[in-house]
Amino acid sequence: MSRRIVRPLDTLDRRLLELLSENARLSMKELADKVGLSPPAAAERVRRLEESGVIEGYTIRLNPGAVGLPLAVHMRLRPMPGELARVAALLQETPEVVEAERVTGDDCFVARAFVRGVEELESLIDRFLPYAATNTAIIQSSPVKRRMPRLPLDEGD
Known part of the structure; x- marks a missing residue:
């Protein structure tokens, strides 16, 4: 929040x-x-x-590949009519999903997940198919790692 x-x-x-x-x-x-x-x-x-809520918490940055989860994916999900809440709940309870956001556009959700391999990815996608159309992209590399956004300047600076 x-x-x-x-x-x-x-x-x-x-x-x-x-x-x-x-x-x-x-x-x-x-x-x-x-x-x-x-x-x-x-x-x-x-x-x-x-x-003031500017700092929400402190955390570590885990290397998923180093713990046996070498395959990172982005999933775009478009829930079937009436299934938006169910897809949101399923995203929340799916441990492979590390973050998910509700977005504007054709898809309602974009999620990031980590799995061991293609077979596990297929199983992950299959969990959502009864409730949403999916489009998945395997992440090859991350030229920009998660970073702090550019902060606005104070008018006095």
């Missing part, structure tokens, strides 16, 4: 977010040193970013 930013992000906020997006395990001392603040001041800024 998105929250409204109480105040615009300034240069320090944007730098803190950039550093944390690169390495969320930085200590407050390391973070403070990199932005030229004291550790308590850096901690206070990060706390405010958390409380």
Whole structure:
């Protein structure tokens, strides 16, 4: 759920977010040193970013191939009439699906999933066929890894 930013992000906020997006395990001392603040001041800024909903959480980046899931796919799904809620629920309960978004256009959902191979991919697609038309693309490579979006500039910057 998105929250409204109480105040615009300034240069320090944007730098803190950039550093944390690169390495969320930085200590407050390391973070403070990199932005030229004291550790308590850096901690206070990060706390405010958390409380305002700008920072929603901290996570790791897993390499699916290293844990036996080398095949990444994008699935576009177009639910049959009356099946939108069922397809949304099925996406949510399917462990191979790591993210899914409801989108505009011909398809209602775009999902990303990881599987062991083509046989498992076929089984994944078959789960949705009674309720949706699917179009699946195997991801060959990712020239742009997930990254933080370009943040808007504060009018004072």
